[in-house]
Amino acid sequence: MPKHNMPDTPHFAVPFGGRSHAYTEKEIEKVRQIMRDSTGLTQGQEQHIFENKLATFLGVEKAHAVSNATAGLEIAAQLCDFRDGDEVVIPAHTFTSSAYPFVKHGAQLIWADIDPSTRVVSVEQIEPCLSKKTRAIVVPHLYGYGADMPGIMEIAEKYSALVIEDVAQAIGVRIDGKMAGAYGDFSVFSFHAHKNISTLGEGGALVARDEDHSRLIPQLRHNGHCNFTQPREGYWIPAMGNVDLPSLNEKALLPNNFCLGEVQCALGAMLLDRVEKINCDKRQRALRFIDTCSEKPQLELHREDSPRHNYHLLVAKVTTGNRDEFIRAMAFDYGIQCIVQYYPLYRYSFYRKLGLGKAKCPNTDEFFDNMVSFPFHHTLEEDQIEQIVRAVTSVLAKV
Amino acid sequence: MPKHNMPDTPHFAVPFGGRSHAYTEKEIEKVRQIMRDSTGLTQGQEQHIFENKLATFLGVEKAHAVSNATAGLEIAAQLCDFRDGDEVVIPAHTFTSSAYPFVKHGAQLIWADIDPSTRVVSVEQIEPCLSKKTRAIVVPHLYGYGADMPGIMEIAEKYSALVIEDVAQAIGVRIDGKMAGAYGDFSVFSFHAHKNISTLGEGGALVARDEDHSRLIPQLRHNGHCNFTQPREGYWIPAMGNVDLPSLNEKALLPNNFCLGEVQCALGAMLLDRVEKINCDKRQRALRFIDTCSEKPQLELHREDSPRHNYHLLVAKVTTGNRDEFIRAMAFDYGIQCIVQYYPLYRYSFYRKLGLGKAKCPNTDEFFDNMVSFPFHHTLEEDQIEQIVRAVTSVLAKV
Numbered sequence: 012m013p014k015h016n017m018p019d020t021p022h023f024a025v026p027f028g029g030r031s032h033a034y035t036e037k038e039i040e041k042v043r044q045i046m047r048d049s050t051g052l053t054q055g056q057e058q059h060i061f062e063n064k065l066a067t068f069l070g071v072e073k074a075h076a077v078s079n080a081t082a083g084l085e086i087a088a089q090l091c092d093f094r095d096g097d098e099v100v101i102p103a104h105t106f107t108s109s110a111y112p113f114v115k116h117g118a119q120l121i122w123a124d125i126d127p128s129t130r131v132v133s134v135e136q137i138e139p140c141l142s143k144k145t146r147a148i149v150v151p152h153l154y155g156y157g158a159d160m161p162g163i164m165e166i167a168e169k170y171s172a173l174v175i176e177d178v179a180q181a182i183g184v185r186i187d188g189k190m191a192g193a194y195g196d197f198s199v200f201s202f203h204a205h206k207n208i209s210t211l212g213e214g215g216a217l218v219a220r221d222e223d224h225s226r227l228i229p230q231l232r233h234n235g236h237c238n239f240t241q242p243r244e245g246y247w248i249p250a251m252g253n254v255d256l257p258s259l260n261e262k263a264l265l266p267n268n269f270c271l272g273e274v275q276c277a278l279g280a281m282l283l284d285r286v287e288k289i290n291c292d293k294r295q296r297a298l299r300f301i302d303t304c305s306e307k308p309q310l311e312l313h314r315e316d317s318p319r320h321n322y323h324l325l326v327a328k329v330t331t332g333n334r335d336e337f338i339r340a341m342a343f344d345y346g347i348q349c350i351v352q353y354y355p356l357y358r359y360s361f362y363r364k365l366g367l368g369k370a371k372c373p374n375t376d377e378f379f380d381n382m383v384s385f386p387f388h389h390t391l392e393e394d395q396i397e398q399i400v401r402a403v404t405s406v407l408a409k410v
Numbered sequence: 411m412p413k414h415n416m417p418d419t420p421h422f423a424v425p426f427g428g429r430s431h432a433y434t435e436k437e438i439e440k441v442r443q444i445m446r447d448s449t450g451l452t453q454g455q456e457q458h459i460f461e462n463k464l465a466t467f468l469g470v471e472k473a474h475a476v477s478n479a480t481a482g483l484e485i486a487a488q489l490c491d492f493r494d495g496d497e498v499v500i501p502a503h504t505f506t507s508s509a510y511p512f513v514k515h516g517a518q519l520i521w522a523d524i525d526p527s528t529r530v531v532s533v534e535q536i537e538p539c540l541s542k543k544t545r546a547i548v549v550p551h552l553y554g555y556g557a558d559m560p561g562i563m564e565i566a567e568k569y570s571a572l573v574i575e576d577v578a579q580a581i582g583v584r585i586d587g588k589m590a591g592a593y594g595d596f597s598v599f600s601f602h603a604h605k606n607i608s609t610l611g612e613g614g615a616l617v618a619r620d621e622d623h624s625r626l627i628p629q630l631r632h633n634g635h636c637n638f639t640q641p642r643e644g645y646w647i648p649a650m651g652n653v654d655l656p657s658l659n660e661k662a663l664l665p666n667n668f669c670l671g672e673v674q675c676a677l678g679a680m681l682l683d684r685v686e687k688i689n690c691d692k693r694q695r696a697l698r699f700i701d702t703c704s705e706k707p708q709l710e711l712h713r714e715d716s717p718r719h720n721y722h723l724l725v726a727k728v729t730t731g732n733r734d735e736f737i738r739a740m741a742f743d744y745g746i747q748c749i750v751q752y753y754p755l756y757r758y759s760f761y762r763k764l765g766l767g768k769a770k771c772p773n774t775d776e777f778f779d780n781m782v783s784f785p786f787h788h789t790l791e792e793d794q795i796e797q798i799v800r801a802v803t804s805v806l807a808k809v
Contacts, residue, residue, distance in 0.1 A: 026449075028449075029449050029450030029451070029454065030448070030449065030450055030451050033446075034445045034446065038445075039442050039445050039446065042441060042442075042445065043438050043441070043442065046433045046437075046438050046441065046610070047432075047433065047438065049429070050425075050427075050428050050429065051428030051429055051603060051611070052428070052429050052603035052608060052610060052611025052612075053602065053603045053611035053612050055428065078477050078478075078612070078667075078668075079477075079667050079669065080667075081633065081666070081667030082667060085666075107633055107634065107653045108633050108667060111633070111634070111664060111665065114664065115664045203452065204450060204451035204452045204671075209451060211445070211451060211610075211671045211672075211673045211674070212450070212451025212452035212671030212672055212673065213451075213452050213477070213669055213670070213671040234480065234506055234507050234510070235506065235510070235760050244734075245734065245737070245738060245741075246741075246749075247734075247737055247748075247749055247750045248734065249753065249757070250750060250753035250757075251749050251750060251751070251753075253758065253759070254506045254758040254759075254760040254761075255758070255759045255760050255763075256759065256760045256763045256764065263763065263764070265510060265513065265514045266510065267480070267484075268477075268478050268479075268480030268481060268507060269477075270478065270612055271612070272603075272610045272611030272612040273610075273611055274610045274611065275610070335643075335644065335646075335647065338644065338646055339644060342644075342645075349646075350645075350646055350650050351646045351649060351650060352650070354648065354649035354650075358648070358649075359652065359653045359654070360652070360653075360654045360655065361634050361653040361654050361655045362653075364654075364655045364662065365655065365662070
């Protein structure tokens with residue numbers, strides 16, 4: 012949280028929170044065991060186990076552990092193989108990392124609007140942005156809600172566009188019975204501190220549907236390392252390992268170092284055993300909160316009583332035009348730290364300086380300017396949730 | 411270790427080793443404590459503590475934690491602000507990550523040879539490579555030996571070249587009383603599993619001497635995140651945080667996500683308390699080994715009885731022209747896994763494909779083709795060292 016140029020902030024009885032969940036003693040013990048006993052600490056069997064388990068969980072062929080979701084998006088952007096003039100359609104209502112890797116690898120961004128009720132993109136918002144220039148579409152399953160992937164895949168195929176699912180917030184979410192992340196040409200997962208499961212604060216994963224793409228990922232992740240192709244007379248001949256230049260469509264791709272250590276991979280594998288429980292807990296709690304608010308027309312919440320929403324975050328639109336008063340009262344009168352998410356990317360000086368400062372996204376503007384995100388990490392106590400509900404009731408009665 | 415296209419390898423009684431050191435119970439307990447109690451898991455106070463402690467340790471103004479040393483080199487390469495035709499002088503006798511980030515950011519590599527006795531670059535090898543086109547010089551303190559930084563800085567200044575110290579293997583090494591990494595315009599550290607201290611298998615740090623460079627690093631490391639410059643009416647107005655485009659010499663630099671989590675930072679800070687002890691242990695052990703071999707003219711070792719060498723690795727040149735027989739006998743007759751390092755970068759197909767396959771580096775070729783690197787991790791038992799010495803003696807008597 013930036014601390015400069017701001018008036019005093021209160022001490023928060025219920026802070027928004029810097030981490031989403033606790034670790035069990037069993038998980039902590041696993042970390043201890045690897046620190047003590049593992050013969051290697053990176054690029055070893057724990058990564059292998061984690062990747063296999065994640066692939067099985069998602070119902071995909073292969074998943075790749077990476078250092079964070081941005082790293083996954085960087086590799087996806089490399090594999091998109093952009094040519095001059097190629098465009099990437101992406102909603103501006105998302106985290107900056109969903110967008111800038113595509114700029115870095117040569118694409119022009121086209122801002123799509125969002126659906127006002129689900130707050131994610133659907134075919135309706137994407138379609139007007141598509142053209143012959145469209146090379147890819149980025150679909151963030153924001154807040155933990157799975158976007159309409161069957162519809163989006165259909166329209167993408169019509170335009171021969173690649174689809175990148177940003178599943179950072181939506182692991183375990185099902186869309187028409189299939190996992191979020193199992194639809195796109197690429198899908199990216201985050202295990203950052205804020206996410207429903209976190210591999211010690213940083214971590215991510217990348218899935219590629221195309222086998223040629225998938226085969227390139229380990230090399231792009233790890234400095235171009237690969238095996239020698241010729242027969243070898245000994246494990247040290249001609250060297251211990253090979254380094255080759257990955258290439259796609261006869262174009263060289265320079266590699267990266269986006270490796271995730273063994274301890275983090277082992278923890279990731281264990282957390283997959285309880286991500287469904289965490290998602291379910293959060294959804295049940297969100298539904299109770301939403302139903303409590305059902306007679307408060309000043310707050311508009313997105314109700315989805317199915318595995319299509321994991322309620323990574325709990326957000327609402329304040330319909331009375333006084334969102335800032337609402338947040339101020341929640342913070343200063345009740346000590347509850349509500350926040351706002353996601354600043355439309357075209358408003359940041361980052362994107363303005365890149366010539367991406369203009370957009371026709373009325374739903375994006377309207378939602379951001381009136382939205383509020385409640386503290387909603389998994390470790391909140393039931394009485395803290397009640398405290399939030401009571402504060403909301405009192406504040407809405409006043410403002 | 412690649413397993414394909416190779417004949418059977420023996421079971422190694424003394425493997426080369428996938429990790430360099432053990433963790434103490436206190437270090438493991440610290441990890442447990444952060445997993446249990448920390449309010450955040452990334453970009454928090456542990457990073458702050460680690461960075462301050464590392465800066466103090468090195469005697470520099472500011473150090474920045476990054477996800478790995480390659481990430482540090484990527485940012486350094488960005489900050490070099492290469493223009494068309496700019497050259498980077500670098501020895502080919504180093505790990506590939508020392509080199510490819512500079513290619514990625516637009517520089518032409520010029521291969522420098524190494525000094526045959528120290529196996530690192532000195533002024534003598536660098537000087538013939540310098541010209542008006544030289545923008546930067548990369549100096550890896552390979553094997554843990556500190557290169558002649560006073561001399562190199564002097565020659566670099568003459569050519570207005572930036573100097574990047576690759577201190578991945580040489581943390582804690584002193585050159586003329588000053589730390590390796592405290593000389594260059596940039597210096598990069600690694601806390602990878604193989605290194606003298608490791609932050610759970612992955613991790614690194616970057617130091618920049620110039621304040622303008624240093625100030626840009628947090629933003630380049632973390633998605634362009636920064637504070638708003640205007641006065642703010644509340645912590646959520648206009649958004650929770652800002653994203654701006656870093657720029658240097660009026661040129662935009664696109665950011666990255668190279669963050670290192672709190673657990674890893676906390677561990678790094680603790681390990682700094684015993685890195686001098688680890689270095690000293692390794693040096694004392696290396697000197698004993700070297701002195702034992704002093705009457706074996708078939709092996710040429712680099713003896714340095716001072717903090718200028720931390721003996722991260724223990725390497726020797728086999729002077730009798732039968733290095734491969736030596737390694738084979740060590741492996742198959744005595745179960746000791748010697749390896750070879752570092753394949754001259756210009757021999758990898760990676761660099762050949764980039765047009766960097768040619769070099770006049772006779773010392774590099776001569777050393778690599780005759781070198782051997784012994785198992786030398788900190789956790790080797792004294793009797794394993796004796797086992798290696800006995801095997802060396804027997805093998806040399808035979809081959």
